[in-house]
Every structure is written in C-alpha cells, then in structure tokens.
Amino acid sequence: MRAVDIIQKKRDNFELTSEEISFLLDEYLEGNVPDYQMSSFLMAVYFNGMKKKELKTFTEKMMHSGDLIKFEGVNKFLIDKHSTGGVGDKTTIALAPIFASFDIGTAKLSGRGLGHTGGTIDKFESIKGFTFPETRDELVNMVNKTGIGLMGYSDKIVPLDKKLYSLRDVTATVPSIPLIASSIMSKKLAVYADGIILDVKVGSGAFMKTLKDATDLANTMLDIGDSFDRKVVAVLTDMDQPLGRAVGNTLEVIEAIETLKGNGPEEFTYLVETLAAVGLQVKGDVKTLEEGREKVWDMIKSGKPLEMLKGFIKEAGGNPGIVNDYSLLPTAKNKLEVKSDKTGHVSKIEAEMIGKSAMVLGAGRATKEDIIDHAVGLVLNKKIGDEIKEGELLATIYYNDDKNLNSSIKLLKEAYEISEKEIEKKDVILDIKSVNI
Template sequence: MRIVDIIQKKREKEILTDEEIRFLLENYQAGEVPDYQIASFLMAVYFNGMTTEELKVFTGTMIDSGETIDFPGVEKFLIDKHSTGGVGDKTTIALAPIFGALGMGTAKLSGKGLGHTGGTIDKFESIKGFKFSNSKEELIKIVNETGTGLMGQADTIVPLDKKLYALRDVTATVSSIPLIASSIMSKKLAVHADAIILDVKVGSGAFMKDLTEARKLAQTMYDLGKAFDRNIVCMLTNMDEPLGNAVGNSLEIVEAVETLKGNGPEDFTYLVEVLGAQALILKGDVKTLEEGIGRVKEVIENGEALKMLKKFIKGSGGNPDICDDYSLLNIAAETFEFNVDERGYIKHIDAEKIGKAAMMLGAGRATKDDIIDHSVGLIMHKKVGDQFEAGEALLTLYHQNNMRDEILETLRGAFVFSEEKVEKIPTILDMIG
C-alpha cells in the first residue's frame, strides 16, 4: 500500500477503504509519512469530502491515537455539552448545576480560552482559591456530590488531532466540514458520556458565520455520533450578537449566578432551559421540550440549581458566598459608558468586534501565553431589535484605566442602526436529532 495511491484515490473522489485510512493516519502519527503528503490528502478532503463511513474510520483512528477516559464510580447520567464557542458564552456555569439539581451530571475536559474571552476554566478561576480537579478520582468524587466535574485538557487525548490541526492551520484546510467534525467529535467520543449535546454557534461572533455551512457541520457531527451509537442532539444557536449581556470572566460568573436566581437575560435563560430540557429528553425522564423546560424552571425557582453551584464552588476550594456577595469577585472599579449621538433601533451587532473590544481590555488572550485579567469586560444594555435614545448607553465597559481610542473605534464598528423597528433574532435557529 502506497500513500500516494491513497491521495490519488481521494483526489479522484473514490471511497477509501478502512485499511487505507488507518494506514495513512497511523503511519503519519509514527512519523513515517511526511507533512507534504498529508497536506495533499487534507486538501483532497477539503474539495471532495468524506462519506460517513470514511469519517467514522478516520475519527476512530484519531481516538485510538491516544488514551480514552471513562469514569467508573460515577453514579450520574453524564451529559457532555459542547459549544463551538462564542462571545459571552458562559453556558456551562449555569447549566452544569442545573444538571446536578435534576439528578444528572457532566464530567468533561475543558480548556482555557484563546480569543475573545476566557474559556470555562478561566471564568471559574475568577473565583479566588478555585481549583479544578487534578485527577480522575477527584473529578468522580465532585461529580457524585454536585453533578459537576471539570478538568483541564489532557495532551494524551487524541494527540493525532493536535498534529493534524497544526498542519490544517498552515494549509488553508481548517474550514473543511468533515475535518472540523472529526476534530470535535474525536475528543467528545474519547471521553465517556451517556449523551452528547452539541451547541453549534452561528454568526459574526462564531467560527461558523453562515447558517447553511453550520447546518452541514451539525448534521455531519450528528451522523458521526450516531455512527458510534451515541445518544446525541445538535442545536444551532445565534451568535450574531453576544450571548446574554455580560462579556468578561468575573462579569459572566455574576450573570450565570443571576440566571440561577431567575434573573438572567432572556436569550441566555432560554438557551439554558432548552439545553437542560434536551438533556432530560436524552435521559428519558421527559418526552417533550415543554415538559423538560418546566423541570428546569422548577430547580431554578426552588433554589436547588444555585445550591448545586455553591457546593461545586466550595468543593473546588472557592468561596460560595460570591453567589450572594459579588464584591467578593474581582470586578474592575473603573467604568465607561459607550453611547452614540443618535436615536433608533439596533439592526445588527458584530459580536466578534464586541469580543475583540473585551479582549483589548484584557478579558481574553491573543496568544496562549497572555495573562487574562478576570476583572475586566463589558455589559450590553441594548441588543438587536432594542430601541435607544441619543446619549443612552449601549454598553458599559469595565476597565483598569486602559481605555484606548482603538477600543472605542472597534465598538463603533460593531453596531449597525436603523430608524425602523427591527425584529429580534431567535436564540435557537435549528435542532438536529
């Protein structure tokens, strides 16, 4: 078997055998195949795609390149909720305690953020003294107690993905739907979960800007999950404006807590309710979305979800009193109100530019070595469809005396206004499965 023949076969849109796919990837991981040949193969996939069966073998070989993780001793029905990422996406902070209050759990590996704002780990580390589980044993213990278990990403999980992604990054093949799907799903499938919920963000603040392409990705990941006999659902959700109102690590902790108190922004609250309901459907506890949303609202209203968050924070070395006293969080004292000298309606918000403004304040990382300032960020006061008056604040910036003209210029470019009333954007655009 020759690598060049496999490349040619894919170039000619022929279907590869299981043995050919494994031979290609296993020899690449072993260092027997040069980058230039794999780059050629990736470009062939970019143009010609892969069948579900090809992608199953491709993804399975990726999984087999490293260790897989299960959680013996976990007594909960485990949900792995994965988001493709966006501006103001603090969903796990509010959703995981809801899972716990509903008798379910989430045990997952989470990374630090690179880009607009921090990842889930960065947000929780806004809480003084907070430490994530350092071992599988610690994670299992805290999942059983609180329903929530999060650990940092392990390099031993799907190491081949890291090697392939580095090559995709420099060969203009990152945006290949099958390669994105395999990259995401290989990591999901390598870590045990009883059900997987994928939240595919769509819009200016997301990796997937176009709904049609995002739907293709969601369908591909759904088909791949089913090929591995996994219980899975995919949702496409709006990221043409920030999710909720808060962007920035400590500020997002506050918003997530307020959501568990029943005071969250409408779009974020609805997303959390639907995700929680979908988990209950996958578990088999309810049959309809309406019934599931009712169960989620119940654990918010009776305080059980907030109680679970407090237990998780305490069990992780943090002070649970932050849920009742936000002054215990590090939030920047300096504020700046951003407004415009006209009146009208918000027609469009470029969420990516909002995220970049927050990153320039220090809320995110431009490189992996950057240090995040947990205290800074912004609060949106107006979203798409909202009316505003001249001089009324569209958002408030929280900063450490580092306001710059480029930040304000970025924000000015983030908004499009209209004199006519504008319809609000649905939070959930589509569901698959």
C-alpha cells in the same frame, strides 16, 4: 501500502478503505508520514470531503490515539454539552448546576479561550483558589460529590487531533466540515457520556457564519454519533450578537449566577432552559421540550441549582460566598459608560467586534502565552431589536488601565448598527436535530 497512493486516491475523489485511513494516520502519528504529505491529504479532504464510513474510521483512529476516560463508579446519567464557541458564551456555568439538580452529571473537557474572550476554564478560574481536577480519579470524585465534572484538555486525550489541528492551522484547511466534525466528536467520544448535546453557534460571532454551513456541520456530527450508536442532539443557536449581555470572565460568571437566581437576560435564560430540557429529554425524564422547560424553571425557582453551584465551587477550592457577594471576585478599577450617537433601533451587533473590544482590554488572548485579566470586559445595555435614543447608554466598559481603552470604545461603537426602522428581535434557538433519542 504507500501514503502517496492514498493521497492520490482521495485527490481523485475515490472513497478510501478503513485500512488505508488507518495506515495513513498510524504512520503519521509515528512520524513515518511527513507533514508535507499529510498537508496534501488534508487539502484533498478539504476539496472532496469524506463519506460516512471514511469519517467513522477517521474519527475512531483519532479517538483511540490517546487515553479514553470512562467513569466507572459514577452512578449518574452523564451528559457532555459542547459549544462550538461564541462571544459571551457562559452557558456551562449555569447549565451544569441545573443538570446536577436533576441528578445528571456533567462529563466534559473544557478549554481555555484563544481569541475573543476566555473559555470555560478561564471563567471559573476568575474565582480565587478555584482549581480543576487534573486526573481521571479526581474528575470521578468531583462528579460523585457535586454532579459537575469539568477538567481541562490533556495532551493524552486525542493527541492525533492536536497534531493534525496544528497542521490544518498553517495549511488553510481548518474550515473543512468533516475535519471540524471529527475533531470535535473524537474528543466527545474519548470521554464517555450517556448523551452528547452540541450547541452549534451560527452567525458573525461564530466559526460557522451561515445557517447552511452550521446545519452541514451539525448533520455531519450527528452522522458520526450515529455511527457509534450514541445519543446526540445538535442545537443550532444564534451568534449574530453576543449571548446575554456580559462579555468578559468575571462579568460572565456574575451573569450566569444571576440566571440561576432567575434574573438572567431573556435569551440566555431561554437557551439554558432549552439545553437543560434537551438533557432531560435525552435522559428520558420528559417527552417534550415544553414539559422539560417547565421542570427546569421550577427547579431554578427552588434555588437548588444555586446550591449545587456553591457546592462545586467549594469542592474546587473556591469561596462559595461569591454567589451572594460579587465583590469577592476580581473587580475592574474603572468603568466607562458609552452612549449612543443616534436615535433609532438596534439593527445589528457585530458579535466578533464586541469580542475584540473586550479582548483588547485583556479579557481574551491574542496568543496562547497571553495572561487574561479576569476583571475586564463589557456589559451591553442594548441588544438587537431594542429602541435607543441619542445620549442613552449603549454599553459599559470595565477596565483596569487605559492603554487600549480608545481601541475598545472604537470597536464597540463600530459593532453597533442603528436603524430608523423597527427591528424584530431574533430567536436564539434556530433548529434542533438529534439521533438515537
């Protein structure tokens, strides 16, 4: 068997056998297939895609290329909630304590941010002293004690994905739906969970810009989940504007905490309630999302999720007092109110531009080596569909130095479009799809 023959077969759009895919990936991981041949194969996949059987083998080889994490000794129903990423996405901070309140354990690997804002790891690390588990045993212990199991990605988990992604990044093959789907699902399958919830973002601030592409990605990931007989739900959610109002690590932690107090932004609260309701449905505790949302809202009102979050923070080495005293979190030295130049209705907020406005202040990373400033960011006062008058507050910028302040202001203002016509507010949930539920 030769790599060149496999490349040619995929180039000519013939279906590969499991043996051919296994040979190619094994040899690449061993260093016997050079990058230039794998690049050619990835480009062939980019143009011709993969059939369901091919994708199963491809994902399975990725999944088994490193360590698998199983949670022996954890007596909880485990859910892995994954988001494809977006601006202001602090969902896990609010969702995981709600799951824990229903005796659902969160079992997931979380990443650091690269680009617009920080990742889930960065957001939690804005809490002084907070550290994540570094080993499987520490993770299991954390899940058992708090119900919340989060840890950073390890080079030992799906190392083939890391090697392939680095190659895709420099060969213009990143935006391939089968390659994206297998990358995500191989990591989800390598860390065992009883159910997988995929929050697939759609819009200007997401990787998938159109509903069609996002739907294709969701369906492909569901197909992979079905191939492994796993319970998977894909929730397609709007990212044509930032999620919630806060963008920036500490600011997002505060907004998530306020949501657990029942004071969160309307669309963010609705998203969290819906994802939590989906989790209850996957577990079998409720039959409908409406029933689930009611249970979730009652649980939030009881105050238990807030207590679960405090327990998690304490166990991780942080000060749980931050839940009631936000001055214990990193605080920006300065803030600037940005006012509207027009009267009308907010018709558009370019989410990616808002993310960049926060990033230039230090809220995100342009390169992996950049150090995040946890305190800085933006809080939006107006969202799509809101009425605004000239001179009224558009957003507040929180910053520590004015080095890139003018750039941040410019990006923020350019992100907003204001129309004379009344604009209908957007739904945050666009569609829900599932397999084996």
